[in-house]
Amino acid sequence: MRVKRRKHAKKILSFYHNAFRLREPYQVLVDGTFTQAALQTKINIKEQLPKYLDGSVLLVTTRCILAEAKEIGSRLHGALLILERYQCRKCGHQRGDKLVPAAECIKSLVGLNNEHHYIIASQDQELKGGLRQISGVPLLHITHNAIMLENPTPLSRQKAEETLALKTAPSSHEKETLDKLAKLLPKERGRIASGRIQKRKIARGPNPLSVKKKKAIVAEGMKLTKKKTRRRKRKTNDLSKT
Template identity: 45%
Template sequence: MKITRQKHAKKNMGFYKYNFGFREPFQVLLDGTFCQAALRHKIQIREQLPGYLAGTTQLCTTRCVLKELESLGKELYGAKLIAQRFQVRNCSHFKNPVSGSVCLLSMIEGGNPHHYFIATQDQSLATKVKKKVGVPLLFIIQNTMVLDKPSMKSLTLAQAVQTNQLVPEHQKLNIELLKEEQGLVKTSEPKKRKRKRSSGPNPLSCLKKKKKAQETLQPSAAKKKRNKKRRKRKPEAIVEAAQ
């Protein structure tokens, strides 16, 4: 049975870690009923809970829970001593304390932004916690602590996320951070304008012009050579005629 409970706890913890961003240290809000049940069944919450959740935990309560335990007298004196050892979280009922169940419900309003676990034996409070999204519920049964399976609302939201209908905010941030670490984020840099440089004459066109000039000079040079030859021949012809 212990191995089976550990498997269920590991599976449920994986669900809350992946879908709702729960991370160590896990913050567990306890009320007087849970402390009383732990005292009755001789459960060492501080020693046993981290092993069950497979991670470090921060046990905490509220002033309203402590006030409620004080008002209940000697019957819950032992539970009050246990609760006093935990960290006290600030609630909004400093001037006008309310019951422990009402106070714990107020701590998980707005989608449970602080990722609290609720540990209670109060059935009415447990029923209301199950109607919330992303709030793990702990209780004691058969001398052991048990992490309840996720509520239907939590399962529905997780299914919507998996079908790409919704993306949780914590996952968006993680995706952006991973992209930046891997260098996948492209930063838009202004494109530098190329300066237009004054282009000189095309060398090929210059070569063509030189060729044309050489062609025009060639006939004039040939004519000069012919005239020289003719001039040389004239005296020879006169000498021959005189002889």
């Protein structure tokens, strides 16, 4: 089961890497709800998250998230102690006493396109519902005593397809070159525009292996004759005559 979960996470991270340039170390923005769920299920975030994502991880939080955990009190005391160990990102809300709720702070850090490539770790369903309306935001949650990375949203997949189409489209210089070639070769215009330029067939001779060898022609009237051998007769002395 663990192998399947890791393969699932690796596939999703590969999607975000190719489509939205998500790279290591993965910046995981953690809130109080996630750390509280980790305590209840006895999950060590710092140890298990790098194994699950199969890469280096940088755990971060904000002053707004810490302040919200303090306000809740003893119920999140353990989660607060864990959050205080993480790096604190500047969110711009800590001027004076004007701190905002954790969900609002996280949304402001993500922005319109998640340019800092945050992975959001939260159990807040309302917060995650709002983040699903932004493309390129990976979401982590804890379910069945395990950390899970959510599948990319349809909006993220649509954005990835648009990005891929822009990458594969010809540049302005390439378009100009194709237009020039189309003017120089009007007969080939249709094939150049469609990208299907076929090579012209050149007439060639027959295959020498398939051609039969010519038989030697024997001139008429010429016949092979065998030499006649003459046998010499031995002269025998006629005894009767003597």
